Amino acid sequence: MLRDLQFSRLAVLCLLTSGTLFAQNNTGRISGTITDHSGSVIAGATVTVANQATKVTEKVTTESSGYFVVPDLQVGTYDVTVEATGFRRAEKTGYDLVDGGRITADFKMEIGTVTDSITVTEILGESVNTVSGELAHTIDSQQVQDLALNGRNYLQLVSLMPGVALLDEDQMATTTSLSVTTWTANGARPGTAHLMIDGGMNLDSGSNGSQVNNVGVDFVQQVSAQTSGVSAKYGRNSGAAVNAVTKSGSNRFTGGVNFTIRNDALDAKDYFAPSKPVLRYDDFTVNVGGPIKKNRLFFFWGEEYKKINKFTSPTRVTLPTRAEIAGNFADRTTTTIRYPGTTTPIPNKDLSSLMTPDGKAVMAVYTAMIAKAAVYTDTPTTNNATFQVLNPFTWRQDIAKIDWRPNDKDYFYGRWIHDNYDLVDPYGTFNASSLPNTPTARNRPGYGPQFAYNHTFGPTLINEAKINASWNGQRTPMQGTDWQRASFGFQFPRVFGGNGLYSNGIPDVSINSFTGYKGPANIYLMSPTTDIAVSDNLTWIKQTHTITTGVMIIRNRKDQNGRTQYDGTVAFNTSPNTNTTNYALSDAAIGNFSTYSEAQSDPVGFYRFTQYEAFVEDAWRVNRSLSLTIGVRFSHFLPTYTSANNISNFDPSRYDPSQAVTVTSAGLIVPNSGNPYNGIIRAGEIPSDQVGRVSIANPALLKTIPPVGPRGFYPDYNLFMPRFGFAWSPFGNGKTSVRGGFATLYDRVQGNLVFSQTAIPPFSNSVSYESGNLGNPAGGTTSAQGVLGGINSIATNLQPPVVYDFSLTVERELPKGNFLRVAYAGKLMRHLLRQPDINFPSFDVLVANNNIPSASRPTTNAIRPYKGYSTIRMYMSDSSGNYNSLQAFFSKRKGNLNMTTAYTWSHALADTSGDGDNQDSGLGYGNRHFYYGPTSYDRRHIFVQTYTYRIPLFRHSIAPLRYTLGGWEVSGITRAQSGPHLTPVGSSTGVTRRADYIGGDVALSSDERGPNHWFNTAVFKTPATSVLGNAGAGTIVAPGLYLWDVSVRKEFKVRERGRLQFRADSFNIMNHVNFRSLQVTTSSSNFGTLTGSGPARNIQGGLRLDF
Structure with missing residues (x-):
């Protein structure tokens, strides 16, 4: 706490000394060198830069080197005029300045007087970057309006950039899900992008994979992305820095009304669908912007309404036949159905007389699902059913924006975005079922206010500051009745009685070789979140140096339930199962499970984190042909914690084998044989003001489980991230550049690492049983205690993932407004996350156990290395990866035909592809080389x-x-x-x-x-x-x-x-x-x-x- 206070004081001091409390992005800069006809530099020339839309002008004077720079210009189209004594006035018009853009405007002046005729040159096409080394791309306002986007989702524009792989082509589903993991840039893991609106964070930090606000296309001026060699201004995430710049008002009143409609009557039938599903898509947008006071005060307002009545994409699944649901397996001609736990065949493969009430309930769910199938073939074949179910979505967005420049030195800005979001997911949200028995209504109102103040102290000192907030109130209540126990006749007693909001829910069910389904316990989510970031940047121009420094404070909070399996999870498989009938589906019909686990309750965590960041960067124009960018970013990285300290963790270093419990061959703990919570720690004592918010499953355990863990179970870090870039114009004419960059970036890991730690004793409990019957999962022995059910864990030495990215680029301006860029882009990725089961038996132990006759074979839980536990999925940061690519980009921006073409040849290799990857080959979780190869998102x-x-x-x-x-x-x-x-x-x-x-x-x-x-x-x-x-x-x-x-x-x-x-x-x-x-x-x-x-x-x- 003292250390946090010290950092807070330091950050606030930096903010105050830089002059303001707020910040603003969406800027670029224009620089250049003024020379005469012989190439000699002209000092003291007056350069005027004017925004065509707002008529706002900035004036600077060239240095002794003839160099000028105008930083922190708002995105837009600019005219540049140069005046110098003894020379004719010169002007170049039509510079399209994009977010983060670096435009070079060099002038060669002609001898004459200032009053002589003006030399006007119109700029055509993209400008060659001759002053910085980052690999960046922008979708301009013309493309935003001209290109038809499926679902009108602006993030589809990112997939048009070089180096970006599209991972899911269903853009309508992407639009309704708010997902940002359907694409990846330059081999980065999905979910590592730094997604922004007007330079402000637009991600839910719980998953790092979904937006807070999906800003409407008609409200977007441009979308930019820095994919390699990013500026020191960017931090927090290690992937591409993607920024959507919203529209602003100008000196002219502009606006529009847009209506889009879609009907399935004009659509084609999906390949696996029996017929075209119903689709009704209506999208209505209105916007207007203009001056409140010309040249000084501008406004923009917009509203969009979407209503989509659509069906999910067709999915083929494998369901039982109606005869099998009734207990008759005669259609399985190649399978022998046996009496449980024996080798004796059941006559005619008919075990209907052996079916239990809960076995019938398991099968009754399939009967209900058959009625919902678009296609069902009543034969014992794979993929005998196709589902395509209703997935309705309604959404409304309101946006308002004010730009105010009261004088030439001050600029104020404010923006408000509100999304009203309502989606029915027929399979459930996030932890979806494989069958549509758990529909949820995803209610997720999103808010995104932003305020900024820029002050120009003089032509060489500018301050830009911002406060950005984003929050949503996400909840996913269940719909319908196909998730309820009473709907199907489930009777089995829950070990803990079912302590959760949906305690009347069915269990999660998996059956080998058949499509399983889920209940509501692991699907319902309550996760309102708020993210606030305050930042300030100060730019100082000193001759040919443009030095920028800044600080940022981030505060994040999320209150989320654990989504534990309090309704139970049951798996039917012939191995490991000592009571098997030799077929998993017939095991299910009589309720003989291979594994059963259950959580005691669904606790809520009150998650928080604070992060402090600072940077300094020098853009140095070494000479007319060479520019260097040198910078470093600092981050004080603090883990996510709970304000009530109601989380626990398994720490292998605190597991004492001498205190291990004895586990019977049936997977039960022998009473009083040891410490069943051996190795568990908790994150400190519960603060006195938080006691009333915490449910404790077993108060007696609170004193026996040591409160020795750090607040988030892994250390905080002071991280330094160097950045370097160069740009060289070999011919000095601004038409060709060779550029390169290097950046170190650390990733803010997703909050999901910690969110499940509330489900561990003493705050919640769980049990796991093997080879039992669903009618009484605990086996009918009241004194029997199953091993602790599957838990998640966090390595106490967890390190934040780090990426070293680099690029080398050649750009060339071609005739008639054409442009060509060829780049090599690469990455080295270290300390990537994975989540192996550290309690998985070795392969040799598993093989030996499998050779024991099934009647006397120990369960898997009996042979695990950490006794008293089932699976222990530990988040670790020891994975590595790399990415190498050749990227080519061509554009033609002027004339009747405008076009862009991007081609990428790449390899993305790693030993894991996602934070939750689990290697369970039995080789041991330390053998990562066995899994090294193309990632799941590699697209060559x-x-x-x-x-x-x-x-x-x-x-x-x-x-x-x-x-x-x-x-x-x-x-x-x-x-x-x-x-x-x-x-x-x-x-x-x-x-x-x-x-x-x-x-x-x-x-x-x-x-x-x-x-x-x-x-x-x-x-x-x-x-x-x-x-x-x-x-x-x-x-x-x-x-x-x-x-x-x-x-x-x-x-x-x-x-x-x-x-x-x-x-x-x-x-x-x-x-x-x-x-x-x-x-x-x-x-x-x-x-x-x-x-x-x-x-x-x-x-x-x-x-x-x-x-």
């Missing part, structure tokens, strides 16, 4: 092209021709991308292992492969029980992605300033089937098949009026 080839063609014909013809044949435009997005690399696995002896590769080509020719046989399954086999498997990581390539989106528009002029536009958009116009969900488990009857596909062709119409 990525091609994306955008274009807008304004057809010039008949524009100036007579009225009848002009109104009918003139004013037509065509735009589109073309995308081709290779598929993900998958690893073939085989499963037996209770452990997931690799498949055995036996030789031959894995890939099939285009005329051989299809959804039921995508790759050559004959080259793989399930390994013997004593073998781990030899197939390499990522040896199977899943289908790629091919999309053609096309928009056709017709414009009509309405009076002098109005424009009416009719629009028809087609997404996936070629109706190409993009297959997904490839089964790669050899022991599965679905091996080699594809069970899902992306959206088919969609067509929408729109009408837009702009003025």
